[in-house]
Amino acid sequence: MSLYDKTAHELHELLTAKKISAAELTADVLSHVDEVEDKIGAYVTITRDKATADAKAVDEKIARGEKIAPLEGIPCAIKDNICTKGIRTTCASKILENFVPPYDATAYQKLSASILIGKANMDEFAMGSSTENSAYHTTHNPHDLERVPGGSSGGSTAAVAGGEAVFALGSDTGGSIRQPASFCGVVGFKPTYGRVSRYGLVAFASSLDQIGPITRDVTDCALVLNAICGHDDMDSTSTAAQVPDFTKSLVADVKGLKIGLPKEYFVKGIDAEIETAVRNVAKKFEQLGAEIIELSLPHTEYAIATYYLIAPAEAATNLERYDGVSYGARVDGADVVEMMTNTRTEKFGEEVKRRIMIGNYALSAGYYDAYYLKALKVRTLIQKDFTDAFGKVDLILTPTTPNTAFKIGEMTSDPLKMYLQDICTVPVNLAGLPGISIPCGVTSQNLPIGFQLIGKPLDEATILKAAFTCEQSL
Amino acid sequence: MKISEQDIKTVASLSRLRIREEEAQDVLFQLNKILTYVENLQALDTTNVEPTTYALPMQNVFREDKVKPSLERELALSNAPLKEDGYFKVPRVLEA
Numbered sequence A: 001m002s003l004y005d006k007t008a009h010e011l012h013e014l015l016t017a018k019k020i021s022a023a024e025l026t027a028d029v030l031s032h033v034d035e036v037e038d039k040i041g042a043y044v045t046i047t048r049d050k051a052t053a054d055a056k057a058v059d060e061k062i063a064r065g066e067k068i069a070p071l072e073g074i075p076c077a078i079k080d081n082i083c084t085k086g087i088r089t090t091c092a093s094k095i096l097e098n099f100v101p102p103y104d105a106t107a108y109q110k111l112s113a114s115i116l117i118g119k120a121n122m123d124e125f126a127m128g129s130s131t132e133n134s135a136y137h138t139t140h141n142p143h144d145l146e147r148v149p150g151g152s153s154g155g156s157t158a159a160v161a162g163g164e165a166v167f168a169l170g171s172d173t174g175g176s177i178r179q180p181a182s183f184c185g186v187v188g189f190k191p192t193y194g195r196v197s198r199y200g201l202v203a204f205a206s207s208l209d210q211i212g213p214i215t216r217d218v219t220d221c222a223l224v225l226n227a228i229c230g231h232d233d234m235d236s237t238s239t240a241a242q243v244p245d246f247t248k249s250l251v252a253d254v255k256g257l258k259i260g261l262p263k264e265y266f267v268k269g270i271d272a273e274i275e276t277a278v279r280n281v282a283k284k285f286e287q288l289g290a291e292i293i294e295l296s297l298p299h300t301e302y303a304i305a306t307y308y309l310i311a312p313a314e315a316a317t318n319l320e321r322y323d324g325v326s327y328g329a330r331v332d333g334a335d336v337v338e339m340m341t342n343t344r345t346e347k348f349g350e351e352v353k354r355r356i357m358i359g360n361y362a363l364s365a366g367y368y369d370a371y372y373l374k375a376l377k378v379r380t381l382i383q384k385d386f387t388d389a390f391g392k393v394d395l396i397l398t399p400t401t402p403n404t405a406f407k408i409g410e411m412t413s414d415p416l417k418m419y420l421q422d423i424c425t426v427p428v429n430l431a432g433l434p435g436i437s438i439p440c441g442v443t444s445q446n447l448p449i450g451f452q453l454i455g456k457p458l459d460e461a462t463i464l465k466a467a468f469t470c471e472q473s474l
Numbered sequence B: 001m002k003i004s005e006q007d008i009k010t011v012a013s014l015s016r017l018r019i020r021e022e023e024a025q026d027v028l029f030q031l032n033k034i035l036t037y038v039e040n041l042q043a044l045d046t047t048n049v050e051p052t053t054y055a056l057p058m059q060n061v062f063r064e065d066k067v068k069p070s071l072e073r074e075l076a077l078s079n080a081p082l083k084e085d086g087y088f089k090v091p092r093v094l095e096a
Helices: A008-016 A022-040 A048-063 A154-161 A178-184 A218-228 A272-287 A300-321 A336-347 A350-363 A369-389 A415-420 A426-430 A460-473 B005-014 B021-043
Strands: A043-046 A075-079 A115-120 A167-171 A187-190 A211-215 A258-262 A291-295 A395-399 A435-442 A448-455
Touching (some): A008 A022, A008 A048, A008 A218, A022 A043, A022 A075, A022 A115, A115 A154, A154 A178, A154 A211, A167 A218, A178 A187, A178 A435, A187 A218, A187 A460, A211 A218, A218 A460, A258 A272, A272 A291, A272 A435, A272 A448, A272 A460, A300 A415, A300 A426, A300 B021, A350 A369, A350 B005, A369 A426, A369 B021, A395 A460, A415 B021, A448 A460
Parallel strands (some): A075 A115, A075 A167
Antiparallel strands (some): A043 A115, A167 A211, A187 A211, A187 A435, A435 A448
């Protein structure tokens, strides 16, 4: 029996019924990793020995008759920008090639009963939409190895789609969970800003970053959210709001739910097959008793420009810490400034350097008002669009991406073209809202299509309910 | 072209980055393309709009001033590229 492609909730049942052992399950996933990892390249680091030992400990617990948590003993992948104590955390950058965190990120610590298979590949410092910006290797889409898995959490989504992990954690600053989830045909959720502690998540853009689950179905998504959400003293931006039991949202019922379709997300440039698939989802929701309401989010066209000023500005500031002094790589120089310059020039990749320069340019004297401050003001307008829309609807339905997974190398020479990929996802980060990507079929070329549901702040529950309903009926 | 090669050199230096001669033209081209694109924000009137730094309401967080264990020195130094006697070691900063 192959176990590596089952969901966490199925595997939990098998574990508690003693039909399988955690050791057996972990061995099955690891042997599948051995089979496919050369082709997919989902991982930067594989933690085979730890996984094997941890699985044994879970089996001993089960043998003692103790209850296990829903994700206990379940193999997972953790994006390599989430700190894991004693396990190398590289951010897919040469500057952190040998960085071994002295502490765990809170989100990972909350999942410590799961079995870590490895640290997942990503775009360097989460800057990218294809995982081609990894300093180590490019991850390939399990559905078509000539195509990208999306990014920046492309290793995490490829691991889940390719049977190399049952679930994964990613991080989402402008779509980095949802876009690769749609490219790889899995479920990806970016919670409300502040829902999941960012303690131990290597900072990219602090006002936008959020950790979230990548899973094979909505039920698993709810289980991972239950595990990782909640206030944390170690993150001053983490919300004190109560966390509901998200499994309570796993009911098939959208009667009376108002779902908005924003016209700005269905404009020219969007793949016709994606548009059809997403409109079919809307029809399905209508048949199931939801009300579909056409609406407008008028500032959508400004979201990319706003994001690509705010995110690089925050990144330029956050990445100042890589100076060759207290951790990370150092390249020697005659004096301190030369040492820092040599280190950063040699160890940062091209895209990271580009964003640092855009950020510092936008923040520099004489340009601050025209670029950075302007972007912060437009952010207010983008957020207001959503506030107005949520006066009329409970959820907003859009495509996750304007096109399906593109070919490796297709966009690397044109960074701006790559940035425009993020049009459907960045507004959600700018407004701090929760959003999910759910698979809704494949194109004629057999490439996965995803749709996005956006919810009100802290209303992950309604998103999950609608997503679950749709998943049951598609 | 909006920004000059000199601007790039200045911003690179502020960023503690060095642009190699052979990549200067491409860096200039890509940055100009991106900065030209973000110009579209100028079309919006934002006269009476407040800036948003965090999407959700944020307030200062206070905690009790209590002593708690922190990272041990050895552990804090464990990733240092160069250390000596419990300190991070860097090239000379001040003139002798």
